[in-house]
Amino acid sequence: LKRFAPGxxxxxxxxxxQIKPARKMDVFLASPWIPAEWVRAHGxxxxxxxxxxxxxxxxxxxxxxxxAFAEAAVRFAQARADSAVIFSTACDQMRRGFDxxxxxxxxxxxxxxxxxxxxxxxxxxxxRSELERLGQFLLALGGRAPSPELLRREMSLSGAxxxxxLDSAAASSSRGFAxxxxxxxxxxxxxxxxxxxxATQVPLALLGGPFLAPHWKWLDDLEAAGGxxxxxxxxxxERSLSPAFDDEAGASRPFDALVRGYCDNxxxxxxxxxxxxxxxLKPRLASRQARGIVLWHFTGCDLWRAEAGTLxxxxxxxxxxxxxxxxxxxxxxxxxxxxxxxxxxR
Amino acid sequence: MNSAPRQLNLDQWDDRYEQLRRDGLREPAYGGPxxxxxxxxxxxxxQQLRFDNSPAALRLWNFLLTENQxxxxxxxxxxxxxxxxxxxxTVPVMAYALPGLRAFYPDGAWWTPCLMECSDRxxxxxxxxxxxxxxxxxxxxxxxxxxxxxxxxxxxLICSSGAVCDDFSAIAQRLEHLGHSILWWxxxxxxxxxxxxxxxxxxxxxxxxxIQVDCVRTELQRVGRALGELAGRTLDDDSLAAGIRAANQVxxxxxxxxxxxxxxxxxxxxxxxxxxxxxxxxHFCSDREETIAVLDDLLAEVQSRAxxxxxxxxxxxxxxxxxxxxxxxxxxxxxxELGGRLCGSDFMFSHALDLIPENLPPLEALAxxxxxxxxxxxxxxxxxxxxxxxxxxxxEAVAVSRIPGASHCAREGEIIRxxxxxxxxxxxxxxxIPPVCDAMLPSLASRLRAMVxxxxxxxxx
Numbered sequence: 001l002k003r004f005a006p007g008x009x010x011x012x013x014x015x016x017x018q019i020k021p022a023r024k025m026d027v028f029l030a031s032p033w034i035p036a037e038w039v040r041a042h043g044x045x046x047x048x049x050x051x052x053x054x055x056x057x058x059x060x061x062x063x064x065x066x067x068a069f070a071e072a073a074v075r076f077a078q079a080r081a082d083s084a085v086i087f088s089t090a091c092d093q094m095r096r097g098f099d100x101x102x103x104x105x106x107x108x109x110x111x112x113x114x115x116x117x118x119x120x121x122x123x124x125x126x127x128r129s130e131l132e133r134l135g136q137f138l139l140a141l142g143g144r145a146p147s148p149e150l151l152r153r154e155m156s157l158s159g160a161x162x163x164x165x166l167d168s169a170a171a172s173s174s175r176g177f178a179x180x181x182x183x184x185x186x187x188x189x190x191x192x193x194x195x196x197x198x199a200t201q202v203p204l205a206l207l208g209g210p211f212l213a214p215h216w217k218w219l220d221d222l223e224a225a226g227g228x229x230x231x232x233x234x235x236x237x238e239r240s241l242s243p244a245f246d247d248e249a250g251a252s253r254p255f256d257a258l259v260r261g262y263c264d265n266x267x268x269x270x271x272x273x274x275x276x277x278x279x280x281l282k283p284r285l286a287s288r289q290a291r292g293i294v295l296w297h298f299t300g301c302d303l304w305r306a307e308a309g310t311l312x313x314x315x316x317x318x319x320x321x322x323x324x325x326x327x328x329x330x331x332x333x334x335x336x337x338x339x340x341x342x343x344x345x346r
Numbered sequence: 347m348n349s350a351p352r353q354l355n356l357d358q359w360d361d362r363y364e365q366l367r368r369d370g371l372r373e374p375a376y377g378g379p380x381x382x383x384x385x386x387x388x389x390x391x392x393q394q395l396r397f398d399n400s401p402a403a404l405r406l407w408n409f410l411l412t413e414n415q416x417x418x419x420x421x422x423x424x425x426x427x428x429x430x431x432x433x434x435x436t437v438p439v440m441a442y443a444l445p446g447l448r449a450f451y452p453d454g455a456w457w458t459p460c461l462m463e464c465s466d467r468x469x470x471x472x473x474x475x476x477x478x479x480x481x482x483x484x485x486x487x488x489x490x491x492x493x494x495x496x497x498x499x500x501x502x503l504i505c506s507s508g509a510v511c512d513d514f515s516a517i518a519q520r521l522e523h524l525g526h527s528i529l530w531w532x533x534x535x536x537x538x539x540x541x542x543x544x545x546x547x548x549x550x551x552x553x554x555x556x557i558q559v560d561c562v563r564t565e566l567q568r569v570g571r572a573l574g575e576l577a578g579r580t581l582d583d584d585s586l587a588a589g590i591r592a593a594n595q596v597x598x599x600x601x602x603x604x605x606x607x608x609x610x611x612x613x614x615x616x617x618x619x620x621x622x623x624x625x626x627x628x629h630f631c632s633d634r635e636e637t638i639a640v641l642d643d644l645l646a647e648v649q650s651r652a653x654x655x656x657x658x659x660x661x662x663x664x665x666x667x668x669x670x671x672x673x674x675x676x677x678x679x680x681x682x683e684l685g686g687r688l689c690g691s692d693f694m695f696s697h698a699l700d701l702i703p704e705n706l707p708p709l710e711a712l713a714x715x716x717x718x719x720x721x722x723x724x725x726x727x728x729x730x731x732x733x734x735x736x737x738x739x740x741x742e743a744v745a746v747s748r749i750p751g752a753s754h755c756a757r758e759g760e761i762i763r764x765x766x767x768x769x770x771x772x773x774x775x776x777x778x779i780p781p782v783c784d785a786m787l788p789s790l791a792s793r794l795r796a797m798v799x800x801x802x803x804x805x806x807x
Contacts, residue, residue: 065755122565136540306513
């Protein structure tokens, strides 16, 4: 890929994900906290950016400190002339990645301002106004103004799919669950994840940022090493399914319910304070009997890396920091660390 | 007392100080020879620096290097201490509008490893607290606050969140987990107003949607209430307006200083002193009135030098615009040793140099000022200002100084350099400067020298 200039025909052919042609314009969302229901209600097709097959991370010649996921998002956005990409302000890397991607005046890009605070009316107001602004952007892309009925229907469908996924999480195979969540973020569908085999492996929690399709093989590697992911709390795991809607409010004021359903249920490391993340983790780590935490992060991700000490102190569990790599699966060095980690927990 | 402007090392300043004393130098209470900061405070880095030889610069340095003592004295006198983090220039304006409050930036501890040449092991302590060298040197703040060995533990900690650096946000969050409660307030990422949206003019020729400014105003109201509770007195509009006027007195002096120094045919004040002087804008080095006096002295000195055509750095020096503060102060000396001089700067807080509007309700004015923060908005907004100031200062090159581990540095330098090259076609380089840069001096020097030589060679064309 280094041989091709970003944006060139060869580059686009190389990076182009293996997807079927879509009837509706694809709107790629770089965060699970940007409501896909809102995009769908506008008649466009939301796609989780992280669900793109062959989304390439880590193959780029990066300058020091650049997050490979953010860089891949930038290059993806520059290459996909037929789609829109919605970045979020959840981290500096993605925020400035948007700056880099939009440097050449691309008008298919949008930066969604996710408030970091969550305990104030001002935070809710920011989220609401950003959603309204996103609506205007979607209309400019050719979307239609959403009717309350349509939005309500989309919320109902996604709410049901999320619930089914969450209900199946504890008993599913870790890879099957990751694939099912990715499917949900790709087209909103629920595909039942296969059940987990009888567990003799060490139960672990996988926590952190984007965990992409090329990384799924890592789950197989972990199982071969004698561990299993009992709680997938990555950005593409159970956390991403936390938005939930108040049916009663949704019936009369679906937009309000959408705002609240997201705003009140964002579970992420970037929030200040990020106590909601810890409150969310506590019962799940206990109920899944996690004996250790694998903290999954991309190079340059300060937000997740800084949590390692706090996770250890809060939950009294060993924490293994594992850096996302370019190759599928764990890779020899990471595999060695993983095996050692699991061995120490047996 | 006057002598030709030049830079002195610490040994030379010892002699100079004695001479000034013999000549009747009068100093404020925090005055004294610079050497004592090495002996008493272990500020070993001073031995490697070169300082301007004026009494005004001596006052500036003494003012800077006695800040921790000043804070301890304030605490002993019953003042409440506010640790304000990240916003660089907004919350202190509010805090100093209330009697009995002293605000400072614990972020400033990022210079402690440099000043003490890491002898206090703050960075190593931060690593033991979970923040290794992949984080910005601002991580020194964490052990400094937890141990309480440098500045007093604040009575209230306030930190902006949202469109801020990840590393700083992560460090502050770690601090809170370690038991230091923080009042977080939201600063949204600034965007340009959309068509049909109510727009709001900001300082620095910027604009933002009114809805964003409204959000920040609401957040600052919350901050103001907390400060009022701490002070035992409501922060009303009259007090805040007075605080804004006082902050603007500082900003006006800095504006004059910058214009005088950066537009002069040669440099009447060295780069290092300019960096330190500009830093006074953000929280007045814990004493607003004294900041004004310090800046008055400096301004008088540079105006006098400019009138007499007496300069520290000659007119042949390449005119360099500098972006971002340096983790090692030594780097500013290095630029001049290699034939450069400052003709402009963006030390990450240009919003703290712009006047806060005095013709608006004070909280609205402050919210607009906060929204003009270059780190809060798109990088190309920041680059546009750099381009304007490069043109005004007739810059011949731009140096973007990377802060090791800082999340914003991963990307912004590349964008700024690209825009600078595209808009004004001058060379732009990026260099990374660690807290103590001695080991990197050869490579730093070769990059800076190449920049200076390139800039000079372009003159001949």
